[in-house]
Amino acid sequence: MPDLPKKKVGLIACSGEEMAEGTVTRRAVRKVLETLRPDETVTLCLPLFLAGGEGERTFARYYPTIAVDGCEKRCAALATEKYSARPAASIVVREVGKEIGCASLGTGRRLSEEGRRLTGIIAERIAVKTDELLRKPSRPSPHRTRREGR
Amino acid sequence: MKRKVVVVPCSGIGKALGAAAREAAYVLTEDLRPECTKITALGLLVLGDPETRREVEGGAAVAIDGCKLECAAKGLEASGAGRVHKVAVFDVIRRHRGLKPEGVTDLNEDGLRLARAAAEEALKFVDEEAADA
Numbered sequence: 001m002p003d004l005p006k007k008k009v010g011l012i013a014c015s016g017e018e019m020a021e022g023t024v025t026r027r028a029v030r031k032v033l034e035t036l037r038p039d040e041t042v043t044l045c046l047p048l049f050l051a052g053g054e055g056e057r058t059f060a061r062y063y064p065t066i067a068v069d070g071c072e073k074r075c076a077a078l079a080t081e082k083y084s085a086r087p088a089a090s091i092v093v094r095e096v097g098k099e100i101g102c103a104s105l106g107t108g109r110r111l112s113e114e115g116r117r118l119t120g121i122i123a124e125r126i127a128v129k130t131d132e133l134l135r136k137p138s139r140p141s142p143h144r145t146r147r148e149g150r
Numbered sequence: 151m152k153r154k155v156v157v158v159p160c161s162g163i164g165k166a167l168g169a170a171a172r173e174a175a176y177v178l179t180e181d182l183r184p185e186c187t188k189i190t191a192l193g194l195l196v197l198g199d200p201e202t203r204r205e206v207e208g209g210a211a212v213a214i215d216g217c218k219l220e221c222a223a224k225g226l227e228a229s230g231a232g233r234v235h236k237v238a239v240f241d242v243i244r245r246h247r248g249l250k251p252e253g254v255t256d257l258n259e260d261g262l263r264l265a266r267a268a269a270e271e272a273l274k275f276v277d278e279e280a281a282d283a
Contacts, residue, residue: 015161016191017172026163030255047161047221050196075193082197108189109176 009037009130010044010065012087014076020105020115021070021093027111028093028122029068036127040134050079060084064133066126070094089129093122152283153209154188155276158226160216160239161192166251166261168216171239173257173265175214178272186280187212196225208232210279212272215239235275242268 013029016022033041044065049056059065060080067077067087077090097105097118106112111119159175162168179187194202207230213223214237223236243249243264251261 013163014191014193015163016193017159017161017175018189018191022191027255030163034255043163045162045164047192047196047225048219050193051219051221051224053219073194073197073199075191075197075199079193079197109173109180 006039007134008063009041009088009133010059010063011041011126012044012046012049012060012065012067012076012080014067014069014071014074015046016070016075017108019070019108020111021097023108023111024093024105024115024119024122025068025070025076027116027119028126031119031123032126032130036123037130040130044080046076046079049083057084060087064088066091066129066133068093068122068126088133091122091125091129093118096122096125152186152280154186155183155279156190156206156209156211156226156231157187157214157272158190158192158195158211158222159214160222162216162221163254165216166253166257167239167243167264169254169257170251170261170265170268171214171216171222171237173262174237174239174268175212177266177269178212178214178276182269182273183276183280186283187276192222192225195229196221198229203229206231210275211235212237212275214268214272233279235272237268237271239264239268242271 011029013025044056061084065087066089080087102118105115160168160171179189210233211231249260252258
């Protein structure tokens, strides 16, 4: 049996430094990567993605991705779609914050208690989406294409 | 109204030097020169957000990068910034041997010291720009 690359989910945070929601995206993605789903996820660097990083773009072309955006401008989702493929899932922090009634999140530099609470909730949602994506078939990955070609 | 110097840090979330670049941008815009600087997200800039482009075009900007790919500096140059001062955290650390920055979500003390040092390297440029304005 050949050693095939394990299918993982790519997480792309908008990282918007000028707003608290951007910091929530960053911290939530790190939480998923470090503690919630370390073996099932990787992060894709948004600036590198935008600057033409072929590794990031190729990954997002063949593997499922989750775009985590701070606001309705949805830079992470738009960049992923523009340069690779439509993200398999998209989460917008500001929308989730409204939905669950989070008030003041703090600043881009320092999140408030509410901001940290929202970070935990976003991280949980990313983890749930990750599980969903790994259970169901998604876009063809390189190893699947090879198998199908036999 | 005076035009502020736009400060764009690296948006990477995988390495301590990227986190130090981001913290340096906060130190510069919130602690050292809040009256004449403004932080702007690289993602908005590179995706061509019209409002962000207007803020950058023809003006002065500071790029604070965490790695040699220099995404912030390249993003600013491609967006038509008039004068770009580059701060490379990977060079700053060479001038401050002994610092061992760690952490991405939360920087350790050395990471915070490195961020402060990186921010201070932009002060001369920011002050000159502010004086010209």
